[in-house]
Amino acid sequence: MTATTYSEVWDLDVFFKGGSDSPELQEHLIQTEDLIQNFEAKVNNWTPINSLEDANYLQELLADLEVAAKKLFQAGAFVGCLLAQNTEDKKAYSLDAKITSLGAGFQTALGSLDNLFTSIDDVVWQQLVTAEPLKELAFVLTESREKAKEKLSKEEEALISALEVDGYHSWGQLYDLIVSKIKVSFNENGEEKQLSVGQASNKFSSSDRDVRSAVFKNWEKAWGEQKDFLAKTLNHLSGFRLNVYKKRGWEDVLKEALSINRMEKETLETMWAVISENKQKLVQYLERKAKLLGLEKMSWFDLDAPYGNTESKVSYQEGAEFIEQNFALFGEKMAAFTKNAFEEQWIEAEDRTGKAPGGFCTGLPESKQSRIFMTYSGTPSNVSTLAHELGHAFHSFAMRDVPFLNCNYAMNVAETASTFAEMIVADAAVKNAKDEEEKLVLLDDKIQRTVALLMNIHARFLFETRFYEERKLGTVSVEKLNELMLEAQKEAYCGALEEYHPLFWASKLHFFITGVPFYNFPYTFGYLFSLGIYAKALEEGKGYEEKYMALLRDTASMTVENLAEKHLQVDLTQKDFWEKAVHICLDDIDEFLELTNDKY
Numbered sequence: 080m081t082a083t084t085y086s087e088v089w090d091l092d093v094f095f096k097g098g099s100d101s102p103e104l105q106e107h108l109i110q111t112e113d114l115i116q117n118f119e120a121k122v123n124n125w126t127p128i129n130s131l132e133d134a135n136y137l138q139e140l141l142a143d144l145e146v147a148a149k150k151l152f153q154a155g156a157f158v159g160c161l162l163a164q165n166t167e168d169k170k171a172y173s174l175d176a177k178i179t180s181l182g183a184g185f186q187t188a189l190g191s192l193d194n195l196f197t198s199i200d201d202v203v204w205q206q207l208v209t210a211e212p213l214k215e216l217a218f219v220l221t222e223s224r225e226k227a228k229e230k231l232s233k234e235e236e237a238l239i240s241a242l243e244v245d246g247y248h249s250w251g252q253l254y255d256l257i258v259s260k261i262k263v264s265f266n267e268n269g270e271e272k273q274l275s276v277g278q279a280s281n282k283f284s285s286s287d288r289d290v291r292s293a294v295f296k297n298w299e300k301a302w303g304e305q306k307d308f309l310a311k312t313l314n315h316l317s318g319f320r321l322n323v324y325k326k327r328g329w330e331d332v333l334k335e336a337l338s339i340n341r342m343e344k345e346t347l348e349t350m351w352a353v354i355s356e357n358k359q360k361l362v363q364y365l366e367r368k369a370k371l372l373g374l375e376k377m378s379w380f381d382l383d384a385p386y387g388n389t390e391s392k393v394s395y396q397e398g399a400e401f402i403e404q405n406f407a408l409f410g411e412k413m414a415a416f417t418k419n420a421f422e423e424q425w426i427e428a429e430d431r432t433g434k435a436p437g438g439f440c441t442g443l444p445e446s447k448q449s450r451i452f453m454t455y456s457g458t459p460s461n462v463s464t465l466a467h468e469l470g471h472a473f474h475s476f477a478m479r480d481v482p483f484l485n486c487n488y489a490m491n492v493a494e495t496a497s498t499f500a501e502m503i504v505a506d507a508a509v510k511n512a513k514d515e516e517e518k519l520v521l522l523d524d525k526i527q528r529t530v531a532l533l534m535n536i537h538a539r540f541l542f543e544t545r546f547y548e549e550r551k552l553g554t555v556s557v558e559k560l561n562e563l564m565l566e567a568q569k570e571a572y573c574g575a576l577e578e579y580h581p582l583f584w585a586s587k588l589h590f591f592i593t594g595v596p597f598y599n600f601p602y603t604f605g606y607l608f609s610l611g612i613y614a615k616a617l618e619e620g621k622g623y624e625e626k627y628m629a630l631l632r633d634t635a636s637m638t639v640e641n642l643a644e645k646h647l648q649v650d651l652t653q654k655d656f657w658e659k660a661v662h663i664c665l666d667d668i669d670e671f672l673e674l675t676n677d678k679y
């Protein structure tokens with residue numbers, strides 16, 4: 080298709096020459112610090128006069144904010160790339176610390192600004208944000224103001240933030256510390272090994288059931304040994320959170336999480352209702368998979384077991400061209416954008432030592448470019464990751480001219496473009512599979528993800544909401560935690576499993592994250608939301624691209640209900656949209672069931 084061979088190493092010099100030794104970067108950081116200090120001073124010098132004339136000063140402030148924020152993010156993204164490409168880059172670590180402290184100062188100034196918003200009365204505020212030039216930012220500015228209003232006084236909130244360091248976030252850190260000490264014993268070729276939690280959990284995707292079941296036994300044992308400490312940690316962390324909510328007068332434990340994700344509770348309830356109504360097909364898949372694995376019933380530790388084995392390898396160049404070709408079937412802009420990203424070396428994919436694990440996409444807003452980081456070793460899942468990260472980069476590309484304040488999208492829509500891009504490539508891979516066995520491996524991989532998002536995450540959601548209600552009444556014992564988890568898992572998996580994982584409340588990091596509350600449903604929302612858009616794209620064909628990009632541009636400046644209403648003409652509080660999205664997942668299962676009908 081193309082004569083160029085793509086580089087597997089990214090170009091960072093185009094931003095700042097010389098990596099962590101760059102004099103240009105030093106200069107940039109000095110400028111950033113000045114800009115932040117000036118912004119902070121301007122915020123502190125402002126006393127709103129509570130009239131339309133406030134618009135002038137506010138507009139000036141917001142212009143300064145935009146410039147400072149872009150500078151800060153530009154530096155942060157660049158240094159993030161340096162750290163990822165070489166984990167031994169000591170100078171990059173100190174640059175990173177510098178940027179973190181600049182960011183903290185900036186956050187404080189932003190908090191003060193939000194507080195000043197509350198001193199403007201409702202009528203004046205409405206007039207301010209519905210007129211030019213602030214009209215475009217009406218949603219985010221009003222959102223900041225509302226959030227500030229719903230909190231306690233500035234002094235009380237400052238006290239809470241100070242107490243959080245030792246009384247809240249520290250519990251999350253204690254969890255990490257306990258987990259880092261846990262060893263799961265595992266017998267490999269007659270030798271008794273002590274695996275870290277991460278190493279042990281990788282064994283759950285082994286194709287050998289004896290391995291999976293042996294690891295699981297020791298896994299439960301290892302977590303069980305720490306259960307008292309972990310239950311105490313979870314009880315205090317949630318107790319702190321509930322006390323703060325109570326002081327602020329927040330009744331519903333989901334209030335904060337829903338507001339972060341800019342969504343209504345009704346939407347969430349409708350989504351789960353539709354998922355629950357459609358679980359029977361997922362149960363059929365689990366039953367079939369059990370038969371294919373020669374089992375009576377699946378257990379918790381069988382859920383990641385692969386179907387069959389294929390050793391197919393795809394070179395980077397082949398993977399890149401496959402992605403380009405299939406993006407082109409969807410739209411010209413996405414294809415051209417992708418080609419450009421490969422040609423201009425936006426991607427670091429080389430398989431070499433010294434790189435950080437994992438993958439990410441980061442935006443450099445001053446340059447209107449992104450950089451993608453991953454390690455490409457030629458597996459089919461590497462191709463998906465590459466497509467996924469390109470989807471993120473395309474999201475930023477679609478938003479490149481949107482004001483910075485309107486670019487801060489929430490977690491539930493953050494994965495819209497990435498999932499979309501991944502779906503295009505995953506579907507093409509299934510279609511182009513060289514034989515039936517390969518097709519089944521790819522389908523099974525897709526379905527496993529569906530099971531994780533519609534069943535596993537559902538169990539987490541059921542457990543966590545019930546646990547918080549229980550916690551309001553007092554400390555929750557280990558026995559009760561196990562009971563709540565077991566009940567949630569049985570319900571979420573419709574009783575389709577033989578053996579469950581009652582200590583999942585201990586082994587799942589997400590319940591202990593203090594930065595984001597209820598780190599579960601946004602995953603499922605994002606997946607189905609993206610699939611719903613994908614369904615629409617399939618219906619409308621190539622012409623859909625412009626509409627898709629218009630939707631992406633609006634992802635951070637309205638509620639998800641308004642976003643869906645405006646761009647998809649659907650009501651997220653009603654079932655139709657969710658049903659369509661779930662059916663895309665169920666179609667994969669139908670195909671899987673048909674192809675495996677005679678295989679057991």
Ligand SMILES: [Zn+2]
Pocket residue numbers: 467471494497
């Ligand atoms: Zn992602």
